[in-house]
Amino acid sequence: MSARAKSFAARLLVxxxxxxxxxxxxxxxxxxxxxxxxxxxxxxxxxxxxxxxVSLTPALxxxxxxxxxxxxxxxxxxxxxxxxxxxxxxxxxxxxxxVRLTAETLSGIPSIIYGLFxxxxxxxxxxxxxxxxxxxxxLSIMILPxxxxxxxxxxxxxxxxxxxGSFGLGAGRLRTTLKIVLPSAxxxxxxxxxxxxxxxxxxxxxxxxTAGTVPEAAENLLDSARTLSVHMYSLASEGLHIEEAYATxxxxxxxxxxxxxxxxxxxGRLGRRSNGQI
Amino acid sequence: xxxxxxxxxxxxYGSHHALKHVxxxxxxxxxxxxxxxxxxxxxxxxxxxxxxxxxxxGCRITGRVLLDGQDVYGGMDTSLLRRRVGMVxxxxxxxxxxxxxxxxxxxxxxxxxxxxxxxxxxxRSLRAAAIWDELKDCxxxxxxxxxxxQQQRLCIARALAVEPxxxxxxxxxxxxxxxxxxxxxxxxxxxxxxxxxxxxTHNMQQAARISDRTAFFLLGExxxxxxxEKLFSLPRDKRTENYITGRFG
Ligand SMILES: Nc1ncnc2c1ncn2[C@@H]1O[C@H](COP(=O)(O)OP(=O)(O)OP(=O)(O)O)[C@@H](O)[C@H]1O
Ligand SMILES: [Mg+2]
Numbered sequence: 001m002s003a004r005a006k007s008f009a010a011r012l013l014v015x016x017x018x019x020x021x022x023x024x025x026x027x028x029x030x031x032x033x034x035x036x037x038x039x040x041x042x043x044x045x046x047x048x049x050x051x052x053x054v055s056l057t058p059a060l061x062x063x064x065x066x067x068x069x070x071x072x073x074x075x076x077x078x079x080x081x082x083x084x085x086x087x088x089x090x091x092x093x094x095x096x097x098x099v100r101l102t103a104e105t106l107s108g109i110p111s112i113i114y115g116l117f118x119x120x121x122x123x124x125x126x127x128x129x130x131x132x133x134x135x136x137x138x139l140s141i142m143i144l145p146x147x148x149x150x151x152x153x154x155x156x157x158x159x160x161x162x163x164x165g166s167f168g169l170g171a172g173r174l175r176t177t178l179k180i181v182l183p184s185a186x187x188x189x190x191x192x193x194x195x196x197x198x199x200x201x202x203x204x205x206x207x208x209x210t211a212g213t214v215p216e217a218a219e220n221l222l223d224s225a226r227t228l229s230v231h232m233y234s235l236a237s238e239g240l241h242i243e244e245a246y247a248t249x250x251x252x253x254x255x256x257x258x259x260x261x262x263x264x265x266x267x268g269r270l271g272r273r274s275n276g277q278i
Numbered sequence: 279x280x281x282x283x284x285x286x287x288x289x290x291y292g293s294h295h296a297l298k299h300v301x302x303x304x305x306x307x308x309x310x311x312x313x314x315x316x317x318x319x320x321x322x323x324x325x326x327x328x329x330x331x332x333x334x335x336g337c338r339i340t341g342r343v344l345l346d347g348q349d350v351y352g353g354m355d356t357s358l359l360r361r362r363v364g365m366v367x368x369x370x371x372x373x374x375x376x377x378x379x380x381x382x383x384x385x386x387x388x389x390x391x392x393x394x395x396x397x398x399x400x401x402r403s404l405r406a407a408a409i410w411d412e413l414k415d416c417x418x419x420x421x422x423x424x425x426x427x428q429q430q431r432l433c434i435a436r437a438l439a440v441e442p443x444x445x446x447x448x449x450x451x452x453x454x455x456x457x458x459x460x461x462x463x464x465x466x467x468x469x470x471x472x473x474x475x476x477x478x479t480h481n482m483q484q485a486a487r488i489s490d491r492t493a494f495f496l497l498g499e500x501x502x503x504x505x506x507e508k509l510f511s512l513p514r515d516k517r518t519e520n521y522i523t524g525r526f527g
Pocket of ligand 1: 291294296314315316317318319320321322323334
């Protein structure tokens with residue numbers, strides 16, 4: 001084959017791959033939108049759930065709680081651990097390698113395993129019952145490795161020349177990390193958080209046996225609470241409200257899209273901030 | 279008067295003996311050039327002076343480094359040391375923030391607050407680094423958008439902002455075009471009035487043009503040290519002569 005033919009074939013392959021994945025994505029989205037939008041009724045957004053209206057509002061609120069709570073545990077821990085690994089620990093140390101390997105292994109475990117662990121540990125042993133708290137703790141353990149790894153990668157991608165410049169001016173490790181390294185890494189860290197949010201919002205298996213399926217907005221941390229995904233799963237598996245399940249899927253899609261847009265906007269602002277005042 | 283007194287300094291990176299029995303006295307308010315082939319330990323010596331080698335794993339040092347008679351490795355606070363002994367790196371490394379914040383970073387690190395004071399320091403530092411006229415109208419500009427030569431002068435201003443006594447410069451012009459290089463050379467010569475300058479360079483003409491004293495290193499050893507003019511016209515050591523006439527290195 002001549003070089004031109006080869007490059008043509010390569011291009012064809014790339015285009016074929018790209019258009020195939022685009023088509024699949026658009027098809028799924030289109031399918032859900034077409035099946036779901038006609039069933040978006042005001043009743044679906046009623047404040048209280050009952051078996052007639054199968055309102056998704058409580059689940060939407062619970063999703064918000066679950067996301068915020070899980071992130072409140074996972075982000076400080078994950079980012080803190082990553083800062084320790086990349087900025088404080090010796091780069092060649094055994095501990096760093098062990099922690100990295102553990103995180104990598106943990107991020108490959110199916111979520112149902114986390115669910116099982118959460119059910120046994122938080123729900124039974126710690127007597128939290130099926131609750132928002134037990135669910136959020138389980139999810140935060142689940143996304144911790146993800147947050148840690150993406151943050152560490154973002155920190156390691158910050159050029160050492162910045163650190164040297166800062167140390168060279170007499171700044172300590174803390175100031176260098178907070179004022180120079182973290183702002184440069186913020187967009188990368190946020191990308192990890194977005195992935196984490198995606199997993200929280202989309203999770204069902206790890207939640208059914210930890211947060212339970214009560215379709216009411218949680219009033220305190222120990223209330224059982226079903227999130228949108230769990231809600232959808234329940235509707236679909238009961239088989240009585242398939243149309244509403246599609247409508248719920250539309251709302252779920254919109255929620256995820258909204259969160260991503262918000263995050264991208266924040267990342268943009270953070271990026272600009274790090275170039276501005278300190 | 280000697281600003282730095284280096285006594286029988288040895289440095290190892292793991293098992294690699296990078297500086298061997300170096301003794302050297304750096305005069306105050308003079309420009310001292312460190313020359314020698316790649317890998318001979320010039321940057322390493324420079325970094326022992328403000329203890330940047332502390333950050334390198336497996337780096338071990340024996341001997342003494344005295345700054346104004348005080349042992350740099352004898353429990354001196356590294357933050358204070360680096361405030362007194364500033365550093366400019368080979369590749370310009372402005373922080374990804376505005377020109378103003380770059381220059382103000384050092385003073386803020388050392389506890390200086392208040393807009394008026396910082397404004398004053400920023401202006402003085404940029405003037406001292408001969409870049410005020412170019413940048414005075416764009417202090418808010420992202421420093422990464424400046425040209426390479428401007429970035430390097432900004433880094434010099436940033437180093438000057440903490441009012442150091444000594445300026446360590448590691449090949450500060452090797453990444454720059456000839457015009458930026460000559461501007462920085464002029465700047466370095468003018469800074470000599472107030473600062474002790476130690477500059478590493480691969481450029482023999484540059485060493486001859488701007489420095490008062492020159493030290494020639496080979497494989498971690500100090501081969502010859504003396505007045506620049508003498509060292510270049512009448513080198514005492516055969517190896518120095520070979521190097522400056524371009525026979526190796
Ligand atoms: N962080 C480090 N770890 C291990 N070895 C190092 C380290 N930095 C430098 N070395 C070694 O120490 C020796 C001296 O290095 P140094 O950077 O001081 O040389 P140099 O004279 O500045 O060279 P150049 O002109 O190329 O910049 C070299 O052999 C180098 O490989
Ligand atoms: Mg060097």
